[in-house]
Amino acid sequence: MIESPYELDVDTALVARGDGRFAVHVTDRWNIGAAPNGGYLGVITTRAIAAVLPQPDPFSVTSHYLAVARPGPAEVVTEVVRLGKGHSTAEARLVQGGREIVRTLAVFGDLGTLEGPTDVRCRLPPLPAPEDCEEGRPAPSLPVIAERLDVFMPKGAASWMSGIRSEVPELGVWIRLRDGRAPDPISLVFFADAFPPPVLNLGAVQTPWVPTLEMTVHVRARPAPGLLRAWFRTRALMHGYLEEDGEIWDSTGTLVAMSRQLARVHRG
Amino acid sequence: MIESPYELDVDTALVARGDGRFAVHVTDRWNIGAAPNGGYLGVITTRAIAAVLPQPDPFSVTSHYLAVARPGPAEVVTEVVRLGKGHSTAEARLVQGGREIVRTLAVFGDLGTLEGPTDVRCRLPPLPAPEDCEEGRPAPSLPVIAERLDVFMPKGAASWMSGIRSEVPELGVWIRLRDGRAPDPISLVFFADAFPPPVLNLGAVQTPWVPTLEMTVHVRARPAPGLLRAWFRTRALMHGYLEEDGEIWDSTGTLVAMSRQLARVHRG
Incomplete structure (x- = not known):
């Protein structure tokens, strides 16, 4: 087996311990503040699921974030829920110090063999060309995770960082991993x-x-x-809770992922 | 304990067997063809989760449909994943004849105690008043589940039933349970x-x-x-797979649920 030299692969590498259990070292290279990013942790659990299922590609991946992770050693415990010819389902738990941090439930399939009708009504994000965008450069004000990414945003898109609120809860971006790793299906859980x-x-x-x-x-x-382009928006902030929907498109203009999360505006 | 006389409650009633296990009888009153509707099964697993968590309301409920259910006896096996002050998380498996049919992972909280900012950008579905809609009356061409529901749709909204395709993959409806049971948070998993x-x-x-x-x-x-109004749409049918997003609003015009499913156009 050839080890990938890329950061996302190195930092989510699993060591099989048998019986569907894996050891992993959670690094601090994907931190936001003191805590590893949830999408990074989701790649760890999704890779563990991929390791125990016959199909290669995640079709739907749900992660519940139960406790804050810390950089350091962790264990991933998987359970195969169902093995099927077309789809298979499994679950993974990321555990640190006896505490469950993330639980992921996913169904996998093979994106390379699909046949059936296609009709896409979503629109490609209306982004200016990357060279006409602002490049998000790592800075003391940005989290460590920003060092892993090339990000190009329309001018003013994240103006809240400089204290200006647009009152439009949407964000479009171009993005790629800075070390040149190409996007693959599992990495979309991170993006x-x-x-x-x-x-x-x-x-x-x-x-x-x-x-x-x-x-x-x-x-x-x-x-x-190549570069991914993505659009994220929140349409319903209700009593401090919000959904955030995302669409991610690849460099050829194909829709490659749709995401939705339930999050909470932290009080205090 | 007073037993509810309403169909949805009677048909999802759980008998505790101890150790987080419940017996349930899956009825044929929510069938589509020979199979019980997935939302009905989701109410069963979500009720089981509610029975083992301290908070009353489902915040996010993910169900994976693993095999076709059949009317008849079933067991629900729950696992408490995390107990917290504000939110708690649990899982439930619906099992028939040793086979796992549905796995549900959910986080619960208390919708009655939320505090925080509100900013809703979704729009109430543009539906004509119920009296100006077509009423979906049970008919031999409709599944059994239709007998449980009062449904009012704009004229022509489901014209595919009479062989006319609008080429607009959207559907707006007014809906309630026909027996007068008021909607509650868990019933939204059904709707x-x-x-x-x-x-x-x-x-x-x-x-x-x-x-x-x-x-x-x-x-x-x-x-x-009162009547719920809902809007469902599919924006990306790709090689036979599709997402379907829904928004459900109550009779006062409050957004009460957002849903998304990954489904497949069956071949053959």
């Missing part, structure tokens, strides 16, 4: 949670901390190499 | 899957059978009594 929440564009939101309770990613196609 | 799939408005879809692989419902508020 779907790699962005600052567009709900921060609302002045009513007084905290930058918007923890995810549950996130579901539908992977719809294998992404082509 | 989110109680409608014919709007993807059938596309001529490219040659089968009426659109089985759900995974469905997630976010319950956002406790519904007021």
Whole structure:
């Protein structure tokens, strides 16, 4: 087996312990503040599920975030729920120090063999070309995870970072992993949670901390190499809880993932 | 304990067997063809989760549909994943004859105690008043589940039933349980899957059978009594797989649930 040299692969590498259990080292390279990013943790659990199922591609991946992870050793415990010819289902739990951090339930299939009608009504995100966007450069004000990413946003899209609220809870971006790793289906679980929440564009939101309770990613196609473009928006902030929907498209203009999370504007 | 006289409650009644296990009788009153409706089964697993958690309301409920259920006896096996002050998480498996039929993973909270900012950008479904809609009356061509529901749709909304495809994969409806049971948070898991799939408005879809692989419902508020209004749409049918998004509003015009499912246009 050839080890991938890329950061996302190295930092989610699993060591099989038998009986569907894996050891993993959660690194601090995907941190937001002191905590590893939820999408990064979701790649760990989704890779563990991939390791115990016959089909290669995640079709729907739901992760519940139960406790804050810390960089350091962890265990992933998997359970095969159903093995099928077309789809299979499994679950993975990320555990640290006896405490369950993330539980992921996913159905896998093979995106390379699908046959059936196609009719896509979503529109490609209306983004300016990357060279006409602002590049999000790592800075002391940005979390560590920003060092892993090339991000290009329309000018002013994340203006809340400089104190200006647009009152439009939407965010469009171009993105790729900075070390050149091409996107693949499992990495879309990461990309779907790699962005600052567009709900921060609302002045009513007084905290930058918007923890995810549950996130579901539908992977719809294998992404082509190159920049992904994504659009995230929140349509219903209700009593501090919000959904955030995302669409991710590849460099050829194919819709590759749809995501939705339930999150909470943290009080205090 | 006073037993509810209403069909949805009677037909999802759980008998505790200890150790988080429950007996249930799956009835044929919510059938589509020979199979009980997935939303009905989701109410069974969600009620079992409610029975083992301290908080009353489902916040996010994900169900994976693993095998076709049959009317008859079944068991629900629950596992408490995390108990918390604000939210708790649990899982339930519906099992028939040793075979797992549905697995549900849900986080619960208390919709009655939420505090925080509100900003809703979704629009109330643009439906004519119920009296200006067509009433879906039970008929030999309709599944048994239709006998449980009062449904009012704009004229022509489900025209595929008479062979006319609108090519607009959207569907708006007014709905309530016919026996007068008021909607509550757990019943929204049912309502989110109680409608014919709007993807059938596309001529490219040659089968009426659109089985759900995974469905997630976010319950956002406790519904007021009265008619619910809902809007469902599919924006991405890709190689026979589709997402279907739903929004459900109560009689006071409050958004009470958002749903998304991954389903498949059955071949053959």
